[in-house]
Amino acid sequence: MIALLTDFGTDDPYVGIVKSVIYSVEKDVEIVDITHNIEPFNILKGAFYLVSSYKYFPRETVFMCVVDPGVGSSRLPIACKYKDYFFVGPMNGIFDMVFEEKPYCVDISNHPYILKPTSNTFHGRDIFAPASAWIHKLKSIDFLGPKVNYQHSLDIPKPxxxxxxxxxxxxxxxxxxxxxxxxxxxxxxxxxxxxxxxxxxxxxxxxxxxxxxxxxxxxxxxxxxxxxxxxxxxxxxxxxxxxx
Amino acid sequence: MIALLTDFGTDDPYVGIVKSVIYSVEKDVEIVDITHNIEPFNILKGAFYLVSSYKYFPRETVFMCVVDPGVGSSRLPIACKYKDYFFVGPMNGIFDMVFEEKPYCVDISNHPYILKPTSNTFHGRDIFAPASAWIHKLKSIDFLGPKVNYQHSLDIPKPxxxxxxxxxxxxxxxxxxxxxxxxxxxxxxxxxxxxxxxxxxxxxxxxxxxxxxxxxxxxxxxxxxxxxxxxxxxxxxxxxxxxx
Amino acid sequence: MIALLTDFGTDDPYVGIVKSVIYSVEKDVEIVDITHNIEPFNILKGAFYLVSSYKYFPRETVFMCVVDPGVGSSRLPIACKYKDYFFVGPMNGIFDMVFEEKPYCVDISNHPYILKPTSNTFHGRDIFAPASAWIHKLKSIDFLGPKVNYQHSLDIPKPxxxxxxxxxxxxxxxxxxxxxxxxxxxxxxxxxxxxxxxxxxxxxxxxxxxxxxxxxxxxxxxxxxxxxxxxxxxxxxxxxxxxx
Missing domain, CATH: 2.40.30.90 (Bacterial fluorinating enzyme like)
Known part of the structure; x- marks a missing residue:
């Protein structure tokens, strides 16, 4: 199963394109929308909704999470294994609340299944969707790139x-x-x-x-x-x- | 097939969580969204949209319908068999327009597959989703609780x-x-x-x-x-x- | 795979009904939403989003595209084969940007699987959905009606x-x-x-x-x-x- 959490909205074809890229790799995968209506750039809300949702999903679910104001910049696209789940998206804080312990992550900025030509504005389609589909197929992240240390970056107010x-x-x-x-x-x-x-x-x-x-x-x-x-x-x- | 009609909206992860609970029970079920954008608490609109839709679905479809301002209160969570379909949700009028004749219903407020701990604010996840998934699996409602009489409650203006x-x-x-x-x-x-x-x-x-x-x-x-x-x-x- | 691009919105049951009609014909088809939130009657936007999306989908995908202010009038409902894809919808310009070369199209206004009674206001349900499902099943459009010449009609501003x-x-x-x-x-x-x-x-x-x-x-x-x-x-x- 692949679960999607993004700020793409549903007015434009972005989500449909992401799904078509996934289905082109994995014909029989089940894709579940968590939500696509995170306010653009509200990484904290995305992080909270992810941590509130992921435990209900079956093991080995791949979560593709793209709330990504820095798309195209130097923030790293990553894939991580944490507990029995996989996570794919930018290293910008979106996974901070899930990763209470140290996850195992790889840098996927040059992974072998990136769509070419690669857009600077839609890594969901070109980088994250094919990575998610291939992780689903192979149940591994090692083939996507070198190991990288996950850095927490979200400023979450504490009670x-x-x-x-x-x-x-x-x-x-x-x-x-x-x-x-x-x-x-x-x-x-x-x-x-x-x-x-x-x-x-x-x-x-x-x-x-x-x-x-x-x-x-x-x-x-x-x-x-x-x-x-x-x-x-x-x-x-x-x-x-x-x-x- | 399981069809969903709710007022959960698609901005939050509620629908995705409901689906993940269903898929955790029934891996290969097809889930169809009728709509999740019923205005909160507009039971009449939900009832009208359900009666306008359900006949197009294949027999044995399970309709999980949650427009539920009284969630957590004493209104009964029920599952019903009517004609060749199953219906799951609160007994608050949402099924009134479908049930022109007497349906066969059971009280599912203590059904054996309720998620624990059970929230008072999200019965969709904790009560209705697992009930829907198990009905889909077993094609029956009897295992979910004791028989109950369906009470119509909606005030539908008549021409x-x-x-x-x-x-x-x-x-x-x-x-x-x-x-x-x-x-x-x-x-x-x-x-x-x-x-x-x-x-x-x-x-x-x-x-x-x-x-x-x-x-x-x-x-x-x-x-x-x-x-x-x-x-x-x-x-x-x-x-x-x-x-x- | 059947991909949907419409102006139906997701507040009403229109999309769910279309899917239920499709599933009643083809139980195991994958249905992907490109978007249902094209502004009502914005055919140009629908055409642009279709041409931007369709190439990412697997071959033989059926695209059901309904942005259709003229529903019920004399504009033709058509099905077309173009490259390795199928397209179903009204001949009102929605396919203009995809069909750079001449497509092969048939008039489906009297196709054998139309739902009866046929509404004048919801051809998506009564004409296009069953046509799409049967095309998906048979991988052909010839059984749906006589050949018709595709007419471009969209006024697309050129740089x-x-x-x-x-x-x-x-x-x-x-x-x-x-x-x-x-x-x-x-x-x-x-x-x-x-x-x-x-x-x-x-x-x-x-x-x-x-x-x-x-x-x-x-x-x-x-x-x-x-x-x-x-x-x-x-x-x-x-x-x-x-x-x-």
Whole structure:
């Protein structure tokens, strides 16, 4: 299985072209879209969505992850093996949250299956898609290039514990306008955001309609929400406190 | 085949995660997206799109339908067999238009393949996806839980026939801005909406450009449209009359 | 393989219905979405995206391309064989850029597998999807109807070379706000758009942040862009000059 996570969007033919390149190598592979609608250049959101998704996939899944503002520049295109999965994309932080331990990576900037002529603006098609397809075929990354050390580069805000308070950050919003935070679920009394007290609820519809709440989201992190509304439209605060 | 109809959107990894859970059970199943862009909580639109789609699918298709504002609350997660199809989702009205006759349903709130720990906010992943995959594998629903009576709950506006007039309602708009109505196609002279007379046309481009019209839509219901324009931007009326 | 390029969007069930019709004929076909988000009626953009994509697909791929403002009118539904590919859709210009040489086409307006009753508003479901599935099954188009001559109809602006200058047009914008032009990549000194000089860069992130630039895009045509921004928001000019 090959899973795709990109900022290509679905308005243009970029995703279809990537898939056609993959299918030209591996006729019978299953391709699953995680999402193609990461905001252009929002590497942190891509990294969070990848770490939230990958464990549900079957072993040996190849994750091709391309949120790549530096395409064509000197940032390295890499392929990595980590636990029982493969990861293909630019070394720009997109894999930082998955690689809690040291992964095994190779530099694929000159791999033997690159499409020629190679575009400076669409490495998804020319470098990453054929690499992903061949990894899927051979269940290995060694043939793609020399070993390289993975460098973490993402600046992920960390929650701070002070006395009976956790200071957390809002990382981004999902399609429902829920605010995804950087604080893993734990027992809390309530939250404070912009001096307003926010109650904890077990699930969305437990909160009164149009009332902001905080709950344990499906990623295992706290989320602010408004029952049948959008928290994103209620507040643009980037930080908050949790009272334990 | 498993068909998905949800309000998850495609900006977040929710759909990809659901598919990965399904593929982890059933490696070779075909998964078809009906749509994931039902407006959050618009159960009526989901119900209409399901009834308009399901008959085109092969027999034994499993429809996983999750437009679920009450996720985590006491509304029942169910699986049903109806005619030659299977349906999985919350008992909140989403299946009301399909189930014209009594379906055979089971309560799957404690089914044996639920993912643990079970989130209160993402039953699509934890309850419905594994249920759908196992139904696909076993072609049965009995192993998932005890029998339950299906309760209709959707308030669907019905057209009213008076003398030579039908009073109808606009249910929602599609991507082209066409207004989908609750009146099945029949022979009419013309329509009246907000005191304006609207001509009937056989097809969209038969109407002069930028002129509103009414036609028999592909779902078998009347639709208001504007040739190469958007009826949604022309009128927000919720009701109209058809002159027979 | 069957590849889909339409203006159906993904908010409504149209794409899912098309796929279910295809799968009902061909259970094991691979279906790839090129895009369904061509702006309604933007045939030129559809034609450009098709010509930019199709060569990456495996031989014998069937391309079902439906951007069809004239659905139900007298424009012909056709199926064509061109090089080693099949193309199915309306004869309204959508295939103009692919068919540089004369294709072999048949009129499929009365083909033997049309769904009945046939809608006037959704030929994708009733005419094109079953035609595509049967072409995929039989690797031929002759059984679908009588031979017909393909007529080009799209008015594609052509670049004009004057002395050391090329006058070009902006055709449309992609998801990143990049302006796709009608000028194939060649060696230039710089560009002028609305009297402003625009530098050439080898790749996006070579340009200073928020600075407009021109580069050779992945389709092989020049593209105007803004590094980590949107050129579409910077300028709505439709024409420009390239200085050789």
């Amino acid at each position: 701070v514990l002070k006395d009976n308070t956790i200071e957390g950050s809002i990382l981004f919003y999902d399609r429902f306008g829920n605010a995804i935070t950087n604080v893993g679920c734990t027992k809390i009394k309530y939250a404070i955001i912009e001096d307003k007290k926010i109650e904890y609820f077990e699930y969305f519809s437990q909160a009164p309609k149009n009332t902001p709440g905080i709950t344990c989201g499906s990623f295992g992190y706290f989320e602010f929400f408004i029952n049948q509304g959008s928290f994103k439209e209620f507040s643009h605060a980037k930080s908050f406190k949790l009272i334990l | 009213v026939l008076k003398d030579n007039t039908i009073e109808g309602s606009i249910l929602f708009y599609d991507r082209f801005g066409n207004a989908i109505t609750n009146v099945g196609c029949t022979k009419i002279k013309y329509a009246i909406i907000e005191d304006k007379k609207i001509e009937y046309f056989e097809y969209f481009s038969q109407a002069p450009k930028n002129t509103p019209g009414i036609t028999c839509g592909s779902f078998g219901y009347f639709e208001f449209f504007i040739n190469q324009g958007s009826f949604k931007e022309f009128s927000h009326a919720k009701s109209f009359k058809l002159i027979l | 004009v070379l004057k002395d050391n200058t090329i006058e070009g047009s902006i055709l449309f914008y992609d998801r990143f706000g990049n302006a796709i032009t009608n000028v194939g990549c060649t060696k230039i000194k710089y560009a002028i758009i609305e009297d402003k000089k625009i530098e050439y860069f080898e790749y996006f992130s070579q340009a200073p942040k928020n600075t407009p630039g021109i580069t050779c895009g992945s389709f092989g045509y020049f593209e105007f862009f803004i590094n980590q921004g949107s050129f579409k928001e910077f300028s709505h000019a439709k024409s420009f000059k390239l200085i050789l």
